[in-house]
Amino acid sequence: MASSIIPLPRDLNLLTIPVLLQLNSASRALAELKGEAKTIPNEHILINTLGLGEAKDSSAVENIITTNDEIFRAGIDDSYQNLAAKEVQNYISALNTGFQMVRETGLLLNRTILAIQSELENNNAGFRVIPGTTLKNNLGETVYEPPQDREEIKDLMGNLEKYINDNNLDTLDPLIKMAIIHHQFESIHPFYDGNGRTGRIINILYLVKEGLLDIPVLYLSHYIIQNKLLYYHHLQAVRENNEWEAWVVYLLKGVEETAYQTIYLIKEIRELMLRYKTRMREETTFYRKELLEHLFQHPYTKIQIMEKALNIHRNTASTYLNTLTALGLTEKVRLGRSNYYINTALFDLLRQGLA
Secondary structure, eight states, X not given: OBOOXXXXXXXXXXXXXXXXXXXXXXXXXXXXXXXXXXTSSOHHHHHHHHHHHHHHHHHHHTTOOOOHHHHHHHHHOTTOOOHHHHHHHHHHHHHHHHHHHHHHHSOOOHHHHHHHHHHHHTSOOOSOOSSOOOEEOTTSOEEEBOOOOHHHHHHHHHHHHHHHHOTTSOOSOHHHHHHHHHHHHHHHOOSSSOHHHHHHHHHHHHHHHTTSOSSSOOOOHHHHHHTHHHHHHHHHHHHHHOOHHHHHHHHHHHHHHHHHHHHHHHHHHHHHHHHHHHHHHHHOSOOOHHHHHHXXXXXXXXXXXXXXXXXXXXXXXXXXXXXXXXXXXXXXEEETTEEEEEOHHHHHHHHHHTO
């Protein structure tokens, strides 16, 4: 089916009772999440730990399968050879790049979207210029043909950029607009590769741009994996039958469910940090706020990583980690030529929460 994409904004009847009811629930959950995220003083703890979970799930949507263990190892060891884990690391790098660009400019521009895709795919191919891209189902049948002409793709992405950043174009609630933006981007399918993962990062960054979140901590990929058939069904139903209401309700429900799951995980991380802080103060002579935060920003760490992060001598880092291991707060594991120190309690929590 060839595409016939209408530029935004569109005259859509989306202020229906099902949409408004779900919007109210999603907005309430998102506001609670925004407040809860502020209780963790170092934003990089949540961005790194929860972001890696999103990277894993978002990549899994594209059938890039890896484990939490492989992801965290790849995050601190450039020599660790695992292609899937490196793909996930590319995702978290792309997310951070996009977040910094949005934070600096207050805008979510095409140059940001291009930078995100470039980091995801390790290339500078940019928007598609050669026709031939189609979307197929599991049987190999073409179900959708996105725009093929390079100028049409360029024009549609220019229109989408304006819609994302000019709130005067559409007075709909930002959460409803997020659903519209996501569908429009995935339908334009502007890149040769990485459209799905780029689109899911755009979702997160749009919420930050609109001030609904301060940092990127709401990740919908796990919800999409759990409801993958519905995701593709609703995408296609809009294209074929203009069924916008069901699509918007589907994503708003994802926002609500994911927000509450994330709130629970943040509370658990906060409680765990408090327990570690208490034990380090009572049972060691070297409690430091920066040390505690390092252990929670990096569920896997190494002596040389801590040495650099805390600007301390190697022997000092070794003393810290070996003492924490003796207390049972970290676990020392030999993998290859390196000793890793694992915050096992945090790792187990993330493994359960991000499973």
